[in-house]
Amino acid sequence: MAAFPVDVVVMAAGKGTRMKSAKPKVLHRLGGRALAQHVIDTAAGVSARSVVVITGHGAEAVEAGLCEPAGVALKYVRQEPQLGTGHAVQQALPVLADDGVTLVLSGDVPLTQAATLQALLDLSAGERLALLTLDLADPSGYGRIVRGGGKDGGGEVLAIVEQKDATPEQRAITEIYSGIMAVPTRLLRAWLARLDNQNAQGEYYLTDVVRFAVADGAVVLAHRIADAVQVAGVNSPVQLAELERAYQRRVAQALMEQGVRLADPARLDVRGSLVCGPDVEIDVNCVFEGQVTLGEGVRIGPNCVIANARIEAGATLQAFTHIQGEKAGVTVGPRAEIGPFARLRPGAVLGAEVHIGNFVEVKNSTLAAGAKANHLAYLGDADVGERVNYGAGSITANYDGANKHRTVIEADVHVGSNCVLVAPVTIGAGGTVGAGSTISKNTEPGALSVARGKQVSVANWRRPAKKKPA
Ligand code: UD1
Ligand code: CA
Numbered sequence: 001m002a003a004f005p006v007d008v009v010v011m012a013a014g015k016g017t018r019m020k021s022a023k024p025k026v027l028h029r030l031g032g033r034a035l036a037q038h039v040i041d042t043a044a045g046v047s048a049r050s051v052v053v054i055t056g057h058g059a060e061a062v063e064a065g066l067c068e069p070a071g072v073a074l075k076y077v078r079q080e081p082q083l084g085t086g087h088a089v090q091q092a093l094p095v096l097a098d099d100g101v102t103l104v105l106s107g108d109v110p111l112t113q114a115a116t117l118q119a120l121l122d123l124s125a126g127e128r129l130a131l132l133t134l135d136l137a138d139p140s141g142y143g144r145i146v147r148g149g150g151k152d153g154g155g156e157v158l159a160i161v162e163q164k165d166a167t168p169e170q171r172a173i174t175e176i177y178s179g180i181m182a183v184p185t186r187l188l189r190a191w192l193a194r195l196d197n198q199n200a201q202g203e204y205y206l207t208d209v210v211r212f213a214v215a216d217g218a219v220v221l222a223h224r225i226a227d228a229v230q231v232a233g234v235n236s237p238v239q240l241a242e243l244e245r246a247y248q249r250r251v252a253q254a255l256m257e258q259g260v261r262l263a264d265p266a267r268l269d270v271r272g273s274l275v276c277g278p279d280v281e282i283d284v285n286c287v288f289e290g291q292v293t294l295g296e297g298v299r300i301g302p303n304c305v306i307a308n309a310r311i312e313a314g315a316t317l318q319a320f321t322h323i324q325g326e327k328a329g330v331t332v333g334p335r336a337e338i339g340p341f342a343r344l345r346p347g348a349v350l351g352a353e354v355h356i357g358n359f360v361e362v363k364n365s366t367l368a369a370g371a372k373a374n375h376l377a378y379l380g381d382a383d384v385g386e387r388v389n390y391g392a393g394s395i396t397a398n399y400d401g402a403n404k405h406r407t408v409i410e411a412d413v414h415v416g417s418n419c420v421l422v423a424p425v426t427i428g429a430g431g432t433v434g435a436g437s438t439i440s441k442n443t444e445p446g447a448l449s450v451a452r453g454k455q456v457s458v459a460n461w462r463r464p465a466k467k468k469p470a
Contacts, residue, residue, distance in 0.1 A: 004126035005100035007185065008043040009092045012036050012107030013056025013079040018236045024058030026107035027065045028240055031247045032271025032289055035234055037066055038110035044069035045114030046121060049100065051075070052092045053107065056082045062107075084203030085179075086195045089188070098186040101126055104206065106179050108234045111243060111250075116230055117180070120223045124182040128219040129209065131157065132180040134231055135224070142176035143207050145222060157220040160207035164200035175224070177207060178231035187218065263302075277313065290325065301339065309344070312336075312352075323348075333369070351386075368411070380404075381423065385411030391435065393418040410445065 016025025026036035043051045050073040055062045068074035079091045124130035149155025160177045191212040195204045229246045252265035260276045267284040274288045277296035287305045295313035308325030311332045318339035328346035336354045347364035354367045357374035365382040375392035396407040405423035413427045416435035428445035437451040
């Protein structure tokens with residue numbers, strides 16, 4: 001905990017015209033999370049007391065689309081109409097307490113690191129105005145940091161001048177304001193009361209607080225960083241894609257530092273959280289969504305899509321395996337072998353050493369240790385016992401057109417190829433179902449059950465011949 005309370009204000013009222021999308025800009029996703037959610041979650045990383053999101057364009061959608069991080073109070077304030085960044089922060093003043101420092105962030109700047117914000121807060125020390133700044137080879141469009149006492153980079157900060165208000169000399173300044181500041185709330189309140197919109201854009205500029213601070217003899221400090229990605233905003237699909245790559249590089253780097261072996265860090269997409277044990281190997285073009293855990297020694301082949309799943313130690317997922325855990329989740333037991341081309345849907349719970357092969361779909365079913373379904377099969381709403389062998393082309397008919405029913409296949413059953421098990425039905429332990437059977441009645445343990453047309457063979461059968469033209 002810092003020595004002073006921190007309240008975060010996230011500006012998210014702007015329209016985002018350049019996204020050319022009906023969806024509010026700050027709800028566009030990066031790494032599977034809304035842009036503004038990244039910002040809110042980073043606020044939690046500096047132990048903020050509250051986060052106040054300022055909404056305007058698409059306010060209802062934005063408010064419905066974000067969630068409160070643990071330990072931080074999330075509040076919303078509307079800004080109607082949008083008269084500038086200073087006007088935006090003014091809307092938050094009624095819910096900000098004077099004992100704290102306000103950290104101003106933008107909902108469209110997703111990759112700022114908590115450590116950077118903490119350094120800025122430390123610089124403010126609860127009583128000074130601290131600005132996050134950066135040198136850019138091309139500073140156009142940004143507010144410039146005007147310093148006194150000699151050369152660029154030399155003296156104390158005097159003002160932030162917006163591009164449109166800047167003189168040619170000021171436009172040559174390469175140090176820009178990132179849009180992020182930490183400011184003692186009681187000072188912010190007094191300074192915002194003095195804002196006007198007498199400038200090139202007719203807007204209320206938050207950046208004018210710097211002039212007021214200087215006029216009041218208050219200390220203004222800049223925390224100057226070098227990593228542009230941390231303050232990069234998203235204004236267009238191109239920038240969104242660039243930051244998505246930057247985010248994925250960061251995730252890949254962190255995984256490799258933990259010991260995960262990635263075949264190619266540039267061909268990994270994590271859209272959620274991926275937790276890996278030791279000695280995990282991930283081949284190219286895999287996508288991880290939601291919450292995914294990979295146990296020790298797990299190997300993931302190329303082109304797998306894995307969402308909301310727990311893969312236990314020593315399991316192997318071969319190429320093109322698709323796991324969609326959704327809410328119920330999917331569990332793959334230790335040393336299981338899945339794929340290639342397997343599909344595991346919500347509620348698939350596979351025990352140790354289970355084998356699921358190509359074009360096999362499993363939904364809302366448990367498979368006990370050692371069960372196998374190696375080719376072209378469907379198991380839905382089934383409980384499959386240990387060591388069951390489930391033949392190619394067999395399916396559970398779990399849906400009668402109105403309701404779903406369960407199929408129970410007890411331990412050591414052998415289901416032949418191309419069988420239909422019409423649920424509800426139980427195949428008794430150790431039983432055998434002959435190939436091509438349609439089973440709608442329970443079978444006894446140990447029984448052989450065959451339910452198909454008897455074979456008829458006609459000796460010396462002559463096939464019809466084509467008529468000769470007359
Ligand atoms: C602002 C800064 C500029 C800085 C730049 C960094 C001001 C006056 N200028 O520029 O010095 O270099 O950020 O990116 O602050 N927003 C609202 N309500 C409004 C206006 C904006 O919520 O009335 C939100 C936007 O949705 C956005 C953020 O504030 O998330 C910043 O607005 P934007 O227009 O991108 O910033 P600039 O004014 O261009
Ligand atoms: Ca603007």
